[in-house]
Structure formats: structure tokens, C-alpha cells
Amino acid sequence: MFHPIMRSTRLTALALAALLALMLAPALVLADEDGIFIETVNRSSGLSGEEPTEEISHTFVAYGKMKVASADPNGTDMILDPATGDMLFMNRGVKEFYKINTKSMMEGMSKPGMDQMRAMMEQTQITVEVTDETRTINGWNCRKYRVTKTGMMDIEQEIWATEEVDLKELERYTDLMSLSGPDGLLANSDAGRAQQAEMDKVKGYPILTKSKMQLMGTDMESESEVRVIRRESMAASQFEIPADYKERQMDAPDAAGAAGAPAGHP
Template identity: 80%
Template sequence: MKHPVLRSARFVSLGLTALLASALCSSIALAEEDGVFIETVNRSSGLTGEAPTEEVSQTFVAHGKMKVASADPNGTDMILDPATGEMTFMNHGVKEFYKINAKSMMEGLSKPGMDQMRAMMEQTKVTVEPTDETREINGWNCRKYRVAKTGMMEIEQEIWATEDVDLDLDRYTDLMSLSGPDGLLGDSEAGRAQRAEMEKIKGYPILTKSKMQLMGTNMESETEVRVIRREPMAASLFEVPADYKEREMNMPGAPSAHGAPAGHP
């Protein structure tokens, strides 16, 4: 029979171990949040001298942030934080990152430059035509919409959207959109008209086919959502790795978020 003191010490030790394990599990739980995972296939063709491309991107949404990650381990990922207006770009190939604040970038543009860009964007006319054509795409019931954008460039789109998915990512996509509520057009008549037209598209875009002319070249692109699911996501997923080096950006611009979920024009 064990000595009472030793037995008590063993119980205390087991109790502390259980307490520490419970605390560890609690900290892990606090660091995770139920988020949204989206897998998208991005196809493009028409670029002079280049073969058609196909790229898979993954989007993670949780903890008030959105991350768009390339399937290429040496590619570039982007993190959007609408609360601060910050966009972070991580280049995994060279382990570097840089940050751009969308709000500060807008404020940093010269007034003549902003006025000129605003005038060009105000000329953009968006027309959305809902159709009665429906089909199932990747398990979702979708309706077809025809979209035409004229002005700065001519763009024709075929958008298949589903109402089977309750997903609103406008707060993230608006950060990348100059015509969003906080963009160059803001609450202007042109901005409201463009957004009102796009709101005719009911539900979340699953398949988007786009045709455009750029400098005499016809370009085509296609974005297809293959997976949408909810899953736990750690807060660290939306942080820059500690061994990445920050790079300064001196230009008021940023790479396009290829594969990011579609938003307003």
C-alpha cells in the first residue's frame, strides 16, 4: 500500500496534468474559428505568345480576414483585412512579403490623378441580363446571367450563380474594387448604378466566363468554383511566417488577386 502522502502527491500531479491539458485545448480552441474554404480553378487564354493556363487557388475566410493562396508552393498569397484596409502579399519563393493599405493608397494619389481615373471609371456602363437558363454545376443549381461592361474596356461575361450557398464576401472584395463604396466612385451616381446592376445577380458566382479586348488582343478567362465548405481555421493561417522578410513598396499599386472571389465591378 502506497504512503498517503505519496498517493496525495500523485493525485495532485494528475490533477495538474489534466488542468494543463485542458488549458492547452482551450487555447487551441480559442485560436481556431469556423471558417469558409473555397477552391477555384482559374483558366485563361489569348495572351500573345503564351499557351492557355490553368491554375488552382484556395480561399480561406475566418477571423475577419480573407486569404487567397496559390496552389504553387513558390507562388504568391494575399491576405485581406477589411478592418484596417491592409493587403498583405507573401512571395513564398523568396520568403518575402509587403503590405499595402488600400485606404492610404487612395489618399496618396494626387488629386488630378484621382480625378482622371474617376472620370474614366464613371464612363463604365454595366448591364446585367438575368436569363431563365439553369444548369447544375459541381452540385449547385445555377442560373445564367449575361453581363456587359463598356467604357474603359469592352468586357462580356457569362455568370452562373447559385442561391444554394449563403455566402457574402463583399466586405473583402470591396477592398480590391475601386468602384466599391469606399473606392474612387464611392457613393457617386455612377458607382451606385454599377453596384445596383451587379446586384441583379442573385446568389454566389460558381462559373464566370469572360471575354475582353485589350490592345487589339482578344482575351478569355474562366473562373470555376469547385468546392465550398466550412471548416475550423487557425488564426496563424492569416499571419506572415516569422522567417519572412518585409519588403518596402514605393508604388501606389498592387498585383491583381488572381483567383479571388468575384465581387462588384
């Protein structure tokens, strides 16, 4: 038997421990996760009948997800979840969202359709020229790379990348968007390996990417410039669909309406 004073002391200690656990539990549950924040300026010109545009997008990466949010209050946000293959597009102007699952999309395609798409992607030829040109952009020392892509669409790119930033963890998100990852159409193919090997010549993270292409007889130019990269605390709710948003069913996203993705290896 414990002495009454010892018993009282022990109960008090247990009570304090339980109270402390209750006090700490909400903090642990609600604690934010350290994530990556990127601010990018996206510029475009050449669209028929439209003036050159400039839009700022904010990228948040945490909890195994990536969110690309337009600075426009009525813009479109995108959330990527590589674990499930889900791509969510949320229209803040009308409070609607639609979802595309890349895994289901690929599984739902017929074999002839898959083979045709794969053949078209295999036609893309990529050439990367490493130059000796360097410059400082937004505080990062960058090297210039010239990238040429021919195939379904001819694209000329000028990429200024820095090795002062290591964001290889973002590759799983860019892979999901381009379907070029381990589960993509060109996975384990000679064409896919050749394309990846060429793009691997671009060392570091792209800070400024200038692209020129021709689409339906119209010359188009776009530019993506990273202004800010930092690590900061993020709440899980940032990567969830707001409760008052309604789901909209559609076959494919309006790519032109989605917020600009962060700069990365195309």
C-alpha cells in the first residue's frame, strides 16, 4: 500500500500529465507543416486579338501536394496529388471545382488510343545547348541554356537556371502534369529516356524561362520568371477544397484557364 501522501502525489502527477497531454494534443494536430513557397510571374503574348498578359501565381508545396494559386481573386487554382494521381482545378470566381485522375484517364483509354498518343509523344525531339552565358536574376546566379523541341509542336526555349536552389522534390509534381513520370506513357521507353537525358543537361532550377512556339499559324511567346523561393509554415486546409465549392463534371481541364505552374523542367 502507498502512503496517503505518496498516493496523493502520484495522482496529482498523473493528473498533470494527462492535462498536459490534452493541452498539447490540439497543438500537435493543428501544427502546420514546413513547406515550399514560390512566387512566379507569368507573361504571354501573341494570342490573336488579345493584349499581352501578365499574371502572378503562388505555388505551395506541403503534405505531399502542390497547389498553384492565381493572384487573381477570380482566377483558377490547381492542386496536384501524385499519390492518388488527382489534379483538381478550382474556379474561385464561381466557386466550382472539377477533378481529373490521371491514372483513371490512362486506364480508360483504349489500347489503340494509348498507342497513338505514345507514338505522338515519341516524335518529340529535344536538344539542349549548354552556354557559357551567366547572369544574376532576382539574386540567383544563373546559366543560360538553349532548348529546342520539335515534333507535335516546335518550341524554342531560353532557360536561365541556378544551382543555388535544390528543388528536386518538385519533380514528382511536374511528372504528374506532363505524364512523363514512372507511370507516364513514355516510362521505360527509349524515347522517354532520350528526352529525359537531354533535359538533364539543364542543371539546377529554372528561374527564367522564355518560350516561343507557333500554334495554328500564330506565333506565341511566353515567359515564366521566379521571384521568390522560401520555406514557410503551411496549414493543411490550404490544400483542401472549400466546403462551399460545387463539383463540375467535365472531360478535360481548360488548360488556358489554369494558374501558371512553377518553373520546372518541361
